[in-house]
Amino acid sequence: xxxxxxxxxSTNREGVVVPLLPVGAVGAPAxxxxxxxxxxxxxxxxxxxRKGCFGWRSDPAILRIKEAVAEIGKVxxxxxxxxxxxxxxxxxxxxxxLERVDSSSGAIGTAVNNAIExxxxxxxxxxxxxxxxxxxxxxxxxxxxxxDIPYIExxxxxxGDLCVTSQIASMWADKLIDTVRMAWSSxxxxxGYFKGTSACLSVLCKADxxxxxxxxxxxxxxxxxxxxxxxxxxxxxMGRKDEALQYAEDSRGKNESPFEIARACExxxxxxxxxxxxxxxYAIEANRKTTNLATFRAITQxxxxxxxxxxxxxxxxxxxxxxxxxxxAAKSAGLYPEALELASRSPCDPKTLTRAARDMAExxxxxxxEAGMTALKWLVAGYGYDVTGDDVxxxxxxxxxxxxxxxxxxxxxxxxRTLVAGEVYGERFVSKILGxxxxxxxxx
Numbered sequence: 001x002x003x004x005x006x007x008x009x010s011t012n013r014e015g016v017v018v019p020l021l022p023v024g025a026v027g028a029p030a031x032x033x034x035x036x037x038x039x040x041x042x043x044x045x046x047x048x049x050r051k052g053c054f055g056w057r058s059d060p061a062i063l064r065i066k067e068a069v070a071e072i073g074k075v076x077x078x079x080x081x082x083x084x085x086x087x088x089x090x091x092x093x094x095x096x097x098l099e100r101v102d103s104s105s106g107a108i109g110t111a112v113n114n115a116i117e118x119x120x121x122x123x124x125x126x127x128x129x130x131x132x133x134x135x136x137x138x139x140x141x142x143x144x145x146x147x148d149i150p151y152i153e154x155x156x157x158x159x160g161d162l163c164v165t166s167q168i169a170s171m172w173a174d175k176l177i178d179t180v181r182m183a184w185s186s187x188x189x190x191x192g193y194f195k196g197t198s199a200c201l202s203v204l205c206k207a208d209x210x211x212x213x214x215x216x217x218x219x220x221x222x223x224x225x226x227x228x229x230x231x232x233x234x235x236x237x238m239g240r241k242d243e244a245l246q247y248a249e250d251s252r253g254k255n256e257s258p259f260e261i262a263r264a265c266e267x268x269x270x271x272x273x274x275x276x277x278x279x280x281x282y283a284i285e286a287n288r289k290t291t292n293l294a295t296f297r298a299i300t301q302x303x304x305x306x307x308x309x310x311x312x313x314x315x316x317x318x319x320x321x322x323x324x325x326x327x328x329a330a331k332s333a334g335l336y337p338e339a340l341e342l343a344s345r346s347p348c349d350p351k352t353l354t355r356a357a358r359d360m361a362e363x364x365x366x367x368x369x370e371a372g373m374t375a376l377k378w379l380v381a382g383y384g385y386d387v388t389g390d391d392v393x394x395x396x397x398x399x400x401x402x403x404x405x406x407x408x409x410x411x412x413x414x415x416x417r418t419l420v421a422g423e424v425y426g427e428r429f430v431s432k433i434l435g436x437x438x439x440x441x442x443x444x
Contacts, residue, residue: 160206372399
């Protein structure tokens with residue numbers, strides 16, 4: 001890195017950013033208008049991110065982080081350079097301010113990672129000249145080195161993007177690569193942990209020094225996807241798609257995320273136009289979300305040419321014995337017969353089925369009747385989490401409401417009566433709740 005540039009900027013007591021001039025420079029910098037703006041702008045978030053200012057509770061800190069990101073984003077929409085200045089200042093102040101916050105729940109870490117994800121492009125996209133970008137990178141590098149907890153380590157994965165040009169990236173690669181070689185050395189006393197490893201791999205990739213990147217990865221003392229993902233990127237950038245996929249597959253292990261590996265492979269195949277292969281090999285594994293409904297929607301959005309019914313069948317087949325959990329996904333796609341078939345094949349949450357009966361009683365009464373009947377079926381069989389009498393009564397009433405709309409009340413009533421009369425599970429909870437209503441001579 002060119003040593004003629006200052007490594008940081010100062011900040012006055014009001015949080016005003018004061019960028020330092022290149023060492024030894026005389027007179028105003030090239031971007032004198034922007035510099036003037038930077039010197040006079042007061043960031044509201046700056047005073048709220050003093051060293052150690054937050055207590056152990058994470059909620060106040062998370063709120064302040066969100067406010068800061070919003071403020072920087074608002075400024076960046078009007079002035080990209082000034083927005084980037086704010087983002088750099090935020091990164092510098094973040095970790096020291098959070099040093100006392102309890103991070104055990106992971107909530108504060110998630111908030112920080114989301115902030116970095118939103119603000120990194122603000123810095124990268126700002127139309128700064130090379131001198132100004134050098135200053136930003138030096139300030140960010142110093143913040144990373146002082147990040148002891150750490151909070152902003154994710155920033156190093158984006159170092160190539162922050163460099164913007166391959167020339168700047170190559171300069172950083174030259175600066176970091178020898179330290180990485182030493183950290184990965186097999187010689188006792190030399191190897192160890194280096195905070196800049198991810199940054200080095202990122203800038204080598206950005207600079208298209210792919211062969212050098214692959215050779216460096218051969219020195220890695222242990223196999224980890226966190227670093228090997230850069231080898232996948234390098235191989236694909238060199239046009240070696242099959243090798244890139246195999247390199248990713250070889251990265252699998254008990255401590256690695258199958259989701260991240262599958263997603264990387266899927267991206268390669270999709271970008272290469274191999275859509276069917278991407279779907280067959282990786283779609284389900286790469287698009288797992290927190291709910292089955294979200295998973296189904298993610299895959300249907302990514303593969304619009306695929307029939308939703310086919311996707312649903314593939315998902316159900318991928319989770320044998322849990323087909324009922326895909327009921328909500330099928331319902332959301334309007335696949336009502338398929339939804340009912342899945343819900344009857346294996347246990348489905350009775351509350352989910354009851355809500356479907358309630359919501360569709362007017363628009364799709366026949367479907368709502370069967371959803372309600374299936375809810376009662378699983379309740380009678382003893383399924384459901386924290387089931388109360390109100391849940392049982394709700395399943396019955398919503399089913400009958402749909403039956404009224406469909407003009408099938410007598411037959412639906414008899415179906416429910418026959419179903420509940422056959423209850424043998426446990427203490428016959430459903431019979432106790434609905435016994436009098438159904439004329440089964442059971443006390444409520």
